[in-house]
Amino acid sequence: MKIINFVVVATICLFLLSDLVKLSPILLAATQSETQNSPTEMSNGIVKRVILYALDIVVQMSPDNPLKPGGILYKAMTFNGTVPGPWISIKQGDVLEITLVNQADSIHSLDLHAAYGSTQALSGSIEPGQNKTLRMKAAYPGVFLYHCDGDNLNGIWEHVANGMYGGIIVHPNNEKPAKEFHMIFSEVFNSADKGFFKGTEGKIGSFDFNKFIANRPDLILTNGMAYKYMPFFGYQAKIQLNMNAQIFNVKPGELTRWYVINAGPRGDVAFNFAGGLINENHIINSSNFNENHNSNSQSKIYEISIPSGSGNAIEVIFPEEGTYFGNDHDLARLLGGAGFVVLASRNSTTEVDANDVLHIAKLP
Numbered sequence: 001m002k003i004i005n006f007v008v009v010a011t012i013c014l015f016l017l018s019d020l021v022k023l024s025p026i027l028l029a030a031t032q033s034e035t036q037n038s039p040t041e042m043s044n045g046i047v048k049r050v051i052l053y054a055l056d057i058v059v060q061m062s063p064d065n066p067l068k069p070g071g072i073l074y075k076a077m078t079f080n081g082t083v084p085g086p087w088i089s090i091k092q093g094d095v096l097e098i099t100l101v102n103q104a105d106s107i108h109s110l111d112l113h114a115a116y117g118s119t120q121a122l123s124g125s126i127e128p129g130q131n132k133t134l135r136m137k138a139a140y141p142g143v144f145l146y147h148c149d150g151d152n153l154n155g156i157w158e159h160v161a162n163g164m165y166g167g168i169i170v171h172p173n174n175e176k177p178a179k180e181f182h183m184i185f186s187e188v189f190n191s192a193d194k195g196f197f198k199g200t201e202g203k204i205g206s207f208d209f210n211k212f213i214a215n216r217p218d219l220i221l222t223n224g225m226a227y228k229y230m231p232f233f234g235y236q237a238k239i240q241l242n243m244n245a246q247i248f249n250v251k252p253g254e255l256t257r258w259y260v261i262n263a264g265p266r267g268d269v270a271f272n273f274a275g276g277l278i279n280e281n282h283i284i285n286s287s288n289f290n291e292n293h294n295s296n297s298q299s300k301i302y303e304i305s306i307p308s309g310s311g312n313a314i315e316v317i318f319p320e321e322g323t324y325f326g327n328d329h330d331l332a333r334l335l336g337g338a339g340f341v342v343l344a345s346r347n348s349t350t351e352v353d354a355n356d357v358l359h360i361a362k363l364p
């Protein structure tokens with residue numbers, strides 16, 4: 001009888017042990033994931049979950065115009081099929097969980113500039129068909145770039161230049177209401193582009209390493225397209241740039257906040273508004289957001305330099321009705337597409353034809 005009981009007990013133990021062995025890889029994987037991507041200081045705050053898909057896709061990076069005849073098509077690397085990838089907005093103290101699903105042909109990765117700590121900021125390499133999840137605590141407010149790191153930095157220059165970047169906004173708890181706008185500047189180094197007034201002659205472009213090393217971008221993109229917000233150059237001798245240019249509408253005297261990122265990957269952005277001075281005490285980034293956000297200083301500056309890989313929240317009040325022109329004040333980069341139009345009118349919701357902005361503006 002004792003022998004039978006022993007056999008029964010032993011059999012049950014072996015059965016349970018076998019199930020535990022089957023489960024152990026799952027348990028181990030969960031433990032490793034938690035150790036790598038879930039720092040201990042994440043118990044409080046709302047969790048925001050985002051899924052990004054790495055996708056290769058051909059995108060339009062310039063409309064058809066005299067500077068780039070026929071327009072520019074380019075083989076891009078993207079998050080979720082767009083350049084730039086999605087803007088992600090969270091509050092200070094929240095937890096951001098990002099999963100990158102690699103549906104492309106190359107190894108990709110994630111680098112979150114808003115994160116503090118390597119286990120929160122860097123995903124490591126993600127092979128085609130695989131996915132990884134990063135969890136970060138939004139400890140510090142500001143405007144931050146996220147981008148692909150290639151294969152552990154190998155190829156990062158190509159992946160960023162090809163469009164794998166986006167923006168993260170960490171809103172402070174004491175933020176004042178404002179009308180908000182988002183803009184990411186970036187550069188294209190195109191193997192098919194033969195220069196201004198020539199373009200690509202209908203060819204689909206791809207990354208040009210030699211142009212990148214020489215720092216000779218063919219286009220400067222604003223939110224994924226050159227001349228996206230630029231209807232034309234000139235007035236008497238007009239060069240039509242984009243018949244479908246989008247115009248930013250504001251009301252005179254209202255507070256506007258511009259979340260601006262320079263994805264690079266090479267040059268700086270000299271950001272300014274012609275006629276719209278920047279509130280110096282509200283040049284906001286991760287290092288001075290809390291310190292300056294409630295300042296009573298009324299000092300203003302004309303321009304702010306944003307290095308590659310950096311971002312700022314810039315507050316501006318447009319004092320009167322009229323047309324204001326924002327741009328990168330490096331004029332070669334402006335020629336390459338880095339400009340936009342802001343129309344201040346008391347009825348800022350009225351649809352305006354981009355080609356009529358100068359007719360309704362109060363110009364000298």
